[in-house]
Amino acid sequence: MRLVLSLLAAFALANQAAAEPFSYVGVQQLQQLDLAVPSVKAEASQDKIEKSHLFAQCGRKVLFGYADSDAEYAEALAYWTKVLAEAGIQAGKPTFEHGMYLLPYEAGGLVLRDFRAEPKQFKPKDEASLRENMNLIANALHARGLPIVAAKVVNLEFMLPTYSLYYLTKPEEREETETQARVLKPGEDIDFDLLTEKGVDIVQKPEPWMMVYVGKEVGFVSRLAKDQAEAEKKLKERVELLTKMGKVFIGSRIHPLTEPFEDYKLLVNIYFYQ
Numbered sequence: 001m002r003l004v005l006s007l008l009a010a011f012a013l014a015n016q017a018a019a020e021p022f023s024y025v026g027v028q029q030l031q032q033l034d035l036a037v038p039s040v041k042a043e044a045s046q047d048k049i050e051k052s053h054l055f056a057q058c059g060r061k062v063l064f065g066y067a068d069s070d071a072e073y074a075e076a077l078a079y080w081t082k083v084l085a086e087a088g089i090q091a092g093k094p095t096f097e098h099g100m101y102l103l104p105y106e107a108g109g110l111v112l113r114d115f116r117a118e119p120k121q122f123k124p125k126d127e128a129s130l131r132e133n134m135n136l137i138a139n140a141l142h143a144r145g146l147p148i149v150a151a152k153v154v155n156l157e158f159m160l161p162t163y164s165l166y167y168l169t170k171p172e173e174r175e176e177t178e179t180q181a182r183v184l185k186p187g188e189d190i191d192f193d194l195l196t197e198k199g200v201d202i203v204q205k206p207e208p209w210m211m212v213y214v215g216k217e218v219g220f221v222s223r224l225a226k227d228q229a230e231a232e233k234k235l236k237e238r239v240e241l242l243t244k245m246g247k248v249f250i251g252s253r254i255h256p257l258t259e260p261f262e263d264y265k266l267l268v269n270i271y272f273y274q
Helices: 002-012 027-032 070-086 127-143 192-197 228-244
Strands: 062-066 095-097 100-106 111-116 148-154 162-169 180-184 201-207 210-215 218-225 248-261 264-273
Touching (some): 127 180, 192 201
Antiparallel strands (some): 062 100, 095 100
């Protein structure tokens, strides 16, 4: 019960937390509501995942990963049970079938979510830049009242070097509406000013066509048009369709194409909540 009350109180004090550096969540820290403890700038060797079976992701109410043997499963289970215990989170009964392990947990009504960074967020083959970015996003989460449980540099053969942040948030019926750290890469340059005006909480703009933000999931579609009348018609039709699908319209912008395609001269960018 103390864990539940402490977690809820930590969320209620999000504005106070915004003034402090981010921290890991631990039993003693939760009890004292003191989030100012060591950051991810600690010893590099302590926070690296270099074995694929130790790379866990967050499901609805479980951590899950993949292992090729009972030995790998046992190592992964010990690793993540320890991480959860240090954060004051109770691990449940694990299962291991068909190469996949599941580790349920109880976090006082909150849920674990993981943010895996896009390598374009930092300089390539530059661990200092990676860690600087990891701290940037972790501090942003902390400032918004989302406690960091673990921060791991991920260095595996099948993906570019990156990092994963594991943090707590309030669950919603659909994950798309949860307050989470997210990346938008629509394939077109993003209208950052429009989204900021509409209340989208942008944390980083690594590229003109990419952003890191915290909040509900933002969706994007674009349409080509030959003239202004067609652009407005396509915009209206698409917004009506999105609304019927249960999406929430955020805003739109019509741009002239820098390089017209056939008879198309305009690009319609449409943003919405999933």
